[in-house]
Amino acid sequence: DTAVSQTPKYLVTQMGNDKSIKCEQNLGHDTMYWYKQDSKKFLKIMFSYNNKELIINETVPNRFSPKSPDKAHLNLHINSLELGDSAVYFCASSQANYGYTFGSGTRLTVV
Amino acid sequence: KQEVTQIPAALSVPEGENLVLNCSFTDSAIYNLQWFRQDPGKGLTSLLLIQSSQREQTSGRLNASLDKSSGRSTLYIAASQPGDSATYLCAVKGGGADGLTFGKGTHLIIQP
Numbered sequence: 503d504t505a506v507s508q509t510p511k512y513l514v515t516q517m518g519n520d521k522s523i524k525c526e527q528n529l530g531h532d533t534m535y536w537y538k539q540d541s542k543k544f545l546k547i548m549f550s551y552n553n554k555e556l557i558i559n560e561t562v563p564n565r566f567s568p569k570s571p572d573k574a575h576l577n578l579h580i581n582s583l584e585l586g587d588s589a590v591y592f593c594a595s596s597q598a599n600y601g602y603t604f605g606s607g608t609r610l611t612v613v
Numbered sequence: 614k615q616e617v618t619q620i621p622a623a624l625s626v627p628e629g630e631n632l633v634l635n636c637s638f639t640d641s642a643i644y645n646l647q648w649f650r651q652d653p654g655k656g657l658t659s660l661l662l663i664q665s666s667q668r669e670q671t672s673g674r675l676n677a678s679l680d681k682s683s684g685r686s687t688l689y690i691a692a693s694q695p696g697d698s699a700t701y702l703c704a705v706k707g708g709g710a711d712g713l714t715f716g717k718g719t720h721l722i723i724q725p
Contacts (some may be wrong), residue, residue, distance in 0.1 A: 535712050543651075543700065547712035560710055592656065594713075598643045599664065599706070602713055606656035 503530070508593045508605035515583055516613055523578045523608045525593030532597055533557075534576035536568060539590040550593075551576050572574070583612045615640045619716035626725050628695060632687040633723045637704030641684050648677050648688050649702040657702065661688070664692065678721050693723045 508525040515521050527534060536548040549568040550558045558567065565581045580587060592604040616639045626632055636646070645664045649657040661677040663669045663686070669678040676689040690697060700720050704713040 518648075534707040537712075542717070544717050545702070545704075547714075550712050596706075601645070601647050601659050601662035602704075603659065604649075604657040609654075 506593055506595050506603050508591075508608055510608060511587050511606065511611050512611075514611045514613065517583055517585060519583050519585060520548035520579070520581045521610070522580070523593075523610075525576050525605060527574055527593075527595040527603070529595055529603060530597070532573070532602070533595065534570065534608055535596070535602070536576065536578050537592040537594060537595040537604075539592060541589070542611070545592070549578075550578075580610075583610075585598040588612045615643075615705060615707055615714040616714035617703055617705055617714050619701075619719050621622070621719060622717065623722075625722040625724060626693060628647040628693060630693050631689070631691050632693055632721075634690070634703075634721070636688070637685040638684045638686075638705050638714075640707065641681050642708055643681065643705045644708060646677075646679055646686050646703065646705050647688075648675075650703065651700045651702060653699075660701075678697045693725045696703055697721065698723045706713050 506527045532550040535550045539545045548562045551570045567579045570576045590609050591606045592607045594602045596602045618637045620635045647662045647719045648660040663670045674691040679698040700718040702718045703716045
């Protein structure tokens, strides 16, 4: 199936830990993104990567770092997790001016 | 900075009704506008994509219109069904490498 897949689907961890979320797309899209959906369900962009170059970083704490080993992957690393990082994180991809395809989300709970 | 507003925030209607969801955006310099559906605890499903040069797009019982100059889009759902219950999100893509800017969504409930 052509899609954007992200793992894990659920992630429960303690404050202070470091964790990663993986994302892969097999759509051949040029740009990949990470979005955060907060407790009020509002979606906001965190990062985008085009041809392995970071394009957008929307006032995200530097504890969050995207890493793209190749065009089809964009992983999200989070250091020193805080309670406020609890949210649903969505990976997405797009090609030029065409629509976006989103992954199914990773629900991160920091306890 | 682009801002997207969706009205109403929530809507509950009986099955079979036709309904309209509204989306407005502050910066008309967009490349396209996309409507998504999100079911509880799930990801986003793309419903319709309208390029800036287009006026509307249709898919089954869904019709989305775009008035770029006035910064408005509507999503029309015909003959609503309980399975249409979900949160509907409007998002616009700006120029260059900008990502999508989302509205806060319309939470729709279709009563059987």
